[in-house]
Amino acid sequence: MTSAIPSGDGVRDVVIIGSGPAGLTAAIYTARANLKPLVIEGEPSSNSDQPGGQLMLTTEVENFPGFPDGIMGPDLMAAFKAQAARFGAEFVTAKASEVVFDERPFRVHTSDGGEVSARSVIVATGARSLMLGLESERRLLGYGVSTCATCDGFFHRDYEVGVVGGGDSAIEEALFLAKFATKVHLIHRRKELRASRIMQDRALAHPKLEFIWDTVVSDLVGDKTLEAAVLKDVNTGTERTLPLHGLFVAIGHVPNTDIFKTSLDSDENGYLRTVGHGTYTNIEGVFACGDVQDHVYRQAITAAGSGCMAAIDCERWLEAVAH
């Protein structure tokens, strides 16, 4: 495993920031185009912003084409990475901490003090889980409050837990947790789920899942570990306390664009803007793909597809500027 940028590294043709389905697909394509990509894959985290991306925190992926029996998220990402490495992609296990896009070649700095120069950059930093934003949540994170059901579900065997959210990830977490918990309370701020039909049907039919509609979590109670959540009815404003051993937060995502704020155009929600149907950003030679520029589809397969597009856009752009 490479963990730092090799010293004396020259100007790269392409540096890819991020290593989820988008970044690694871009790596496979640019490696096969002989561009010797360097992938800045990120750092370990428990908040879906990490090497391998959001799928590293999931279990079974049932909708990625080519795997009729499903595949485990981490196994799928290990396969993506092995395929990119096979064609010569190189990896750095660090987080990109700063980018310089107003000079050429571009420069990317990493959290471990490394620096690399590149003619082009593919941004595939994805999105990370949103938190509730409560002080009590920060205090109890890891002590009953979790962002990773696959990591922490085990500790709630024979207890009642809650999941906040109403999308596919919330339902996936709830169904996973139902294997351990006596009851899973699904707390959602609306009266209906955003999740796909198949997930909704499974959730609504599950005997251990209990739905609490039109409700938000307004506070968490617990001295050392979580003991209860304070729930607030959004229509009446009435609050009540629900004893819980665990609470899993799955209320959506926020794009990882902090280091691009001053250089790349983004929409009102912070997602990077790309031009037309391609992956070009407002800076020539910088391309964006995957969830960092897509808040609509957000699937492994669409991220991979846009990673392929970014690689092709990038390859053609490099060819054009070389002539």
Added chain:
Amino acid sequence: MAEHTVTLTDGNFDETLAGADAPVLVDFWAEWCGPCKMIAPVLDEIARENEGKLTIGKLDIDENLEISRRFEVLSIPTLILFKGGEPVARLVGAKGKAQLLQELHPYL
């Protein structure tokens, strides 16, 4: 993997900590935990670079529930640093090498 770390169990935990001269960092982990797997090579590297100064013990929570319960582990990876057999610091969640070292530094 794990050549520089020691394996802790419900059976040898107290004995190992009581007999340790150097601080012991215990990694509560499990086979099915993605972030745990991610930090495993980082911990091995830290153990190798701090041979004699820091012992890193790995405790599989799946098979050693007694110790996990004693320290109220509710999330993995959880890292607990023991000095003189007493827990002095606790880090929850996967982190990169630089951040781990930075958070452990005051206690080493």
